[in-house]
Amino acid sequence: MELNERKKKILEVIIRDYINTAEPVGSRTLSKRCNLGISPATIRNEMADLEDLGYLVQPHTSSGRIPTQKAYRYYVDEIMEIRKLEKMIRTDIHRGFLNTTTELGSTMDHTARVLSQLTNYTAVVLAPRVTNFNCRNVQIVSLIKNRVLMVVVTNEGMAKNIEVALSQDVDNALALKLSNVINGFLKNTNLSDLSSELVDRIQEMTPEESKLIHEIIPHLKKVLLDEDSEVHSTGLTNLFNYPEFSDVNKIKQLINLVQEKQVLSEMMTNNNGNQVIRIKIGSENDNENLKDFSIITSTYELDGEMMGAFGVIGPTRMNYDNVSSVLNYIRNELNLHISNLLMK
Amino acid sequence: MELNERKKKILEVIIRDYINTAEPVGSRTLSKRCNLGISPATIRNEMADLEDLGYLVQPHTSSGRIPTQKAYRYYVDEIMEIRKLEKMIRTDIHRGFLNTTTELGSTMDHTARVLSQLTNYTAVVLAPRVTNFNCRNVQIVSLIKNRVLMVVVTNEGMAKNIEVALSQDVDNALALKLSNVINGFLKNTNLSDLSSELVDRIQEMTPEESKLIHEIIPHLKKVLLDEDSEVHSTGLTNLFNYPEFSDVNKIKQLINLVQEKQVLSEMMTNNNGNQVIRIKIGSENDNENLKDFSIITSTYELDGEMMGAFGVIGPTRMNYDNVSSVLNYIRNELNLHISNLLMK
DNA sequence: TGTTAGCACTCAGTTATTGCGAGTGCTAAT
């Protein structure tokens, strides 16, 4: 069902108004705001039609109308367009990225902060997943007694590490030897292909060393698969200023959501439509805690390979065009910055 | 001004009651609850006295009384005692610690979770500060181009790391060499005493290597000083169930507080009184965001040296005795667990 | 036939009024 131009225009104005004010929009207010030169009565007729079509609802008889989820979807798909950000804002963002330190983690923090500042919603940023990348280098660092730190470095120069306890004590010398053995393997083999049989073929190891290597390998593989560790979020309290969040239960929902890093991570990286900017409105979200929110996400890449995701969580009456524009620009900046940081 | 036994008893019952119900306590209710066999009228007289002395206030004429901050302080200092936890709870906690993995970080997470579960308030745990400890071992790991990961290991086997960019490219071999040089220094010198002059005395380095070492040392020192990184908190939403937190502004305050890891860290480690369990009530807290809360903290040690802190944040009508008892027991468990993990 | 003015109607939210009840302070009797 296609809407005629006037209906489309009216719907647009209602949505814009409601996004700004969070108040139901009435026909009189509307006729003043949009300069179509039509009277409240006419608008009422049109609004009644739009209600029949499922784009508007009345919270109660005798109040103005508010947009439905379907209306937001229509707005996002058919009406709004992703604008270019103002020059001043663009250069601000650009300079900000130049000033971040060379550490990847702080770039992520910075991104989250900028996002939440520019949008006034809650920002979430996923640090690069090492999962998809190959491991170039492993360092075993002796800690104390049988405990070691394993550092895994990918081809792109990203590092992750975990502490583990092994079955025997490991001193500096042994740690170095173990590192060398494993790095020897990695010259020819992917970490994920590293099997017990391969290890057993190497002769010049004592039984103890061989045993340790066998213990270490599964841990290394686990490091690469570990997902939830690096979720940065900011601006939680931004949302509290919006009237729909005066309810403590909604706040609880939001906090629970942000704390479930695993879920957040899956949700944001699962890009079925292959779109650059993905918008999920209200109940379009699978996650129960997100049913009352909208989330807009995007991804950043290195060498065409998806590395991570970032996005913004807000009320369903979110400022979709502004947020999309911001995400779009940040995405470019981030891609640029990351490839500077990691390119061979 | 000392209180006589009866006043003391009455004050105790009022505080206990108010902690449970968050409702002002009246004389009639009170006379039923405490079996001193005195009538409401007498109690009213005593309550009037207690009000004059500053221990009670009436939210409005003609309502019951609620304890003041002074009353809580009196209760904490003079009335309550730290009980031993029930056997069952004790063994539960103990088993929980045995089951945590060997990684320090997960022990901290576990501690926070247990604390918030047992108290129903918000728990905060500071991971060990490396600041006070000496560095035994440094590993420079080549990442990509001029970027390296620096891993610092203390004598006790705790590890910290940062990524930095150096002025020249560093490959695996160079990284190893740099590590060896620095570790050579550390055999005889504390990291904090490592100066440029010392470095210059070593002959067998190329000018480039020497330059890199000079760049690296300040970074290493900074790693040890970095404080805010490891603050674990849980149970934020626990507090939302208490009636005093139906106000969104208070929630905001709390969230801001928990996010300011630096502040939290300073506040919790600054132990002027040298007490095992430290209780700060309402405005006794220096931090503006904490003025409406109470916080109870304790510390854990290794070899008599303070390593970190943990504690609980809640309303001023906090269940002081229960929380103190829990902290007291967890402290012992944590000390035990950590020394098992790190003892040479 | 589409648009608009006019009018009766709806209903959330605010204000004013009232009554209730838990609590107090004071006084006089025990």
Added chain:
DNA sequence: ATTAGCACTCGCAATAACTGAGTGCTAACA
């Protein structure tokens, strides 16, 4: 010193009346 009794206070819940922004419908109009 303690307590029973009583008048008084005051927050709070319930009720009623009022307001105003908004609607749907009808009839008139271009």
